[in-house]
Amino acid sequence: MTKRGFEIVTAYQAASVSLPVRTTAHAAGYDFQAAETIVLAPGEIKLIPTGIKAYMQSGEVLYLYDRSSNPRKKGLVLINSVGVIDGDYYGNPDNEGHIFAQMKNITDEPVTVEKGERIVQGVFAPFLMADDDTAHGTRLGGFGSTGK
Ligand SMILES: O=c1ccn([C@H]2C[C@H](O)[C@@H](COP(=O)(O)OP(=O)(O)OP(=O)(O)O)O2)c(=O)[nH]1
Ligand SMILES: [Mg+2]
Numbered sequence: 001m002t003k004r005g006f007e008i009v010t011a012y013q014a015a016s017v018s019l020p021v022r023t024t025a026h027a028a029g030y031d032f033q034a035a036e037t038i039v040l041a042p043g044e045i046k047l048i049p050t051g052i053k054a055y056m057q058s059g060e061v062l063y064l065y066d067r068s069s070n071p072r073k074k075g076l077v078l079i080n081s082v083g084v085i086d087g088d089y090y091g092n093p094d095n096e097g098h099i100f101a102q103m104k105n106i107t108d109e110p111v112t113v114e115k116g117e118r119i120v121q122g123v124f125a126p127f128l129m130a131d132d133d134t135a136h137g138t139r140l141g142g143f144g145s146t147g148k
Contacts (some may be wrong), residue, residue: 002055003056004124005055006019006052006053006055007052007054007055008053009053009096009097009098010096011096012049015035015036018033019052020050020052020121020122028123029065029123030121031120031121032064032099032101032120032121033050033115033116033117033118034048034101034117034119035048035049035051037113038113039110039113040076040110040113042105042107042110043108044104045102045104046102046103048100048119049098049100050100050120052098052099053090053091053098053099054085054090054097054099055087055091056087057087060087061085061125061126061127062099062122062123062124063082063083063084064084064085064101064121065083067118067119067120067121070103075106075107076103076106076111076119078101079102083099083101083120086139088138088139092142092145093140093141094140094142095141095142098142100143101119103119103120
């Protein structure tokens, strides 16, 4: 039985995108690569497409964390601090569950992220629910789709 993992979104299947991998046996993070070459102007925030969607069990989440080398080596930061990838983002009818890394260029020069460059890492984790939680329904869209 499959429990959790990654797939390439339809729009990037011809683009030779690699599935995220852990680089060593005990690493927690699956390194995601940029699916396109993107240039960020000084101070600019851009969504970097990964070409990847993630499926998981009920009660699980995928956290996207910055690589600790990004600020010093690339001049980039994951500007939303941690990305929370919900289980029902996978396969949503808006963007299929395509995961993006929201990066900011913190330098005063343009920064280029090359296609195939590792940009962010994903860690699967279980989460807990509060008493009397009545949440129901399934996400229908991508970023900013659940209202204000
Ligand atoms: O760094 C991120 C953060 C989020 N997401 C996707 C997965 C997540 O399930 C969805 C919504 O994220 P979040 O709930 O953090 O954003 P929001 O601003 O609350 O938007 P929404 O109203 O769609 O929930 O966007 C990413 O691809 N990358
Ligand atoms: Mg939300």
